[in-house]
Amino acid sequence: MRPPAPLGAIRHLAALARYGDLGAYARQIQRLGGCERPVRMEGHRLDVHAATGEIVREITDTDLPAGQLLIRCNNRRATRCTACAEVYRKDTFHLVTAGLSGGKGIGPAVAQHPRVFATFTAPSFGPVHNRPTGGRCRCGRAHPEDDPALGTPLDPDRYDYRAAVLWNAHAGALWARFTTYLRQQLASRAGITRTALRHSVKVSYAKVAEYQRRGAVHFHAVIRLDGPEGAEDNPPPWATTELLTDAIRTAARLAETPGPILGGRPYAFRFGKQLDIRPIRSADFAGTSELSSRAVAAYIAKYATKGAETAGTLDRPIRNPITDLIGAQVTDHARQLILTCWHLGARPELEALRLRKWAHMLGFRGHFSTKSRAYSVTLGALRQERANHNEALTRARAAEAGHPLPDPDTVLVLSHWRFAGVGWTAAERLVAHGSPPPTTARPSTAFDVPLLDPTGDLN
Numbered sequence: 001m002r003p004p005a006p007l008g009a010i011r012h013l014a015a016l017a018r019y020g021d022l023g024a025y026a027r028q029i030q031r032l033g034g035c036e037r038p039v040r041m042e043g044h045r046l047d048v049h050a051a052t053g054e055i056v057r058e059i060t061d062t063d064l065p066a067g068q069l070l071i072r073c074n075n076r077r078a079t080r081c082t083a084c085a086e087v088y089r090k091d092t093f094h095l096v097t098a099g100l101s102g103g104k105g106i107g108p109a110v111a112q113h114p115r116v117f118a119t120f121t122a123p124s125f126g127p128v129h130n131r132p133t134g135g136r137c138r139c140g141r142a143h144p145e146d147d148p149a150l151g152t153p154l155d156p157d158r159y160d161y162r163a164a165v166l167w168n169a170h171a172g173a174l175w176a177r178f179t180t181y182l183r184q185q186l187a188s189r190a191g192i193t194r195t196a197l198r199h200s201v202k203v204s205y206a207k208v209a210e211y212q213r214r215g216a217v218h219f220h221a222v223i224r225l226d227g228p229e230g231a232e233d234n235p236p237p238w239a240t241t242e243l244l245t246d247a248i249r250t251a252a253r254l255a256e257t258p259g260p261i262l263g264g265r266p267y268a269f270r271f272g273k274q275l276d277i278r279p280i281r282s283a284d285f286a287g288t289s290e291l292s293s294r295a296v297a298a299y300i301a302k303y304a305t306k307g308a309e310t311a312g313t314l315d316r317p318i319r320n321p322i323t324d325l326i327g328a329q330v331t332d333h334a335r336q337l338i339l340t341c342w343h344l345g346a347r348p349e350l351e352a353l354r355l356r357k358w359a360h361m362l363g364f365r366g367h368f369s370t371k372s373r374a375y376s377v378t379l380g381a382l383r384q385e386r387a388n389h390n391e392a393l394t395r396a397r398a399a400e401a402g403h404p405l406p407d408p409d410t411v412l413v414l415s416h417w418r419f420a421g422v423g424w425t426a427a428e429r430l431v432a433h434g435s436p437p438p439t440t441a442r443p444s445t446a447f448d449v450p451l452l453d454p455t456g457d458l459n
Contacts, residue, residue: 010430025065029431031073034083038424043068043417049410056406066428068420078305079315085305092369093301093384096206096222098278099231099376100293106376110231114241115224117281117296118248120178122167122216122271126159128152151213151311157335161340163267165363168257169353170269171209171217172366174257178271179203181251189243201239202226206371207365208300215337217364218272220300221246222280230374233418241279246275260349285374286349304369307361312340314360321359337362337400453457 032038047057061068094104100115102108129137129149136142143150153159164275187197208223208280225244227233252271259267280291309315312331318324321342325335338359345355358365391408398405 041417045415096297104377166364178255185247
């Protein structure tokens with residue numbers, strides 16, 4: 001049964017209906033598209049005619065129906081804001097699809113370039129409960145898919161928590177080292193120098209990071225071979241999918257990045273032995289064992305909105321491991337990884353890894369979704385295209401209402417907005433969602449302080 005609406009929210013809406021513009025209030029909120037934690041801004045905007053200096057439009061926060069400017073939080077994480085994460089997922093899908101099948105300024109010929117979908121895993125830090133395809137777990141049980149024991153160590157006392165945390169912290173550097181080795185291997189197989197390779201082939205990729213249940217990061221990547229000019233340029237005939245696959249296998253085996261020396265033990269990090277590489281043949285294949293472009297794009301986009309929550313940890317930074325972990329829905333395994341980050345983060349020689357800041361991410365501080373420059377369109381370009389579309393709609397509606405907006409080419413926009421809070425008031429939540437805040441959650445107010453957001457098992 002839905003809880004009753006707060007009396008204050010009802011009074012607020014009733015006053016607006018009587019003395020204000022409830023429709024404008026509702027439109028301002030509905031423009032947020034279901035954002036769960038909108039950012040509230042105070043300030044003003046002036047539109048000034050560039051030639052005459054005339055103020056053609058003035059907007060202040062007090063003129064807005066909500067008394068403040070409300071903007072979407074644009075958080076990519078589905079655990080923080082489902083609506084904004086869905087926008088990010090769709091943008092990532094279009095970005096990856098454009099690099100596989102063309103579109104968004106990329107020609108369709110890119111679909112004929114050699115490309116594969118590869119999964120790079122972490123090494124073992126100790127045996128964990130799993131669901132092997134060939135039988136039972138090492139513990140002797142057949143775990144169901146939703147068993148919370150999956151991914152946890154068989155013997156926590158012997159699990160290498162230090163190496164697990166440091167692996168996550170060095171995973172991004174290892175990927176960069178891999179891309180260098182990949183170019184070396186391509187040149188070796190082509191029988192040319194690395195300098196000549198740059199004038200023959202460009203390696204393009206889009207990748208996403210995913211957490212295994214054991215809390216270790218692994219990467220899913222689309223890797224493509226282009227001509228030297230990028231996506232619009234065909235690679236030479238010797239650049240085949242088979243050659244690319246072979247080069248990836250060797251580069252993944254050879255790539256290594258050095259780590260710290262702790263207690264006399266030198267750490268160095270490599271990818272795990274499990275490496276899966278599958279060719280992407282066409283955008284239209286379906287019902288076969290081969291991957292389609294659309295399936296790969298959907299898979300990568302899905303994980304672009306996830307964080308470390310699949311590993312049983314938190315989705316926000318930790319300021320104090322004692323107070324922040326009390327009562328938190330964190331597994332014992334994730335808790336130990338977090339505490340390991342916290343303890344290692346106090347060591348001066350590990351300061352550059354910022355392990356305390358990224359303890360909730362189990363040490364990983366890289367971007368979850370990345371791409372090479374020439375792979376396809378950027379997320380920024382997709383967002384700008386959407387902004388231009390929305391601006392055109394706004395101008396069309398204003399013209400239909402008899403209040404045409406000035407030509408943007410003749411107007412200077414002077415604005416100053418400052419942060420005023422995040423979240424819904426009770427009245428806004430009623431308008432946006434038709435219900436008051438859930439009684440099981442901490443109510444979100446206009447004065448909530450947002451947490452900085454950092455930017456998804458084979459074992």
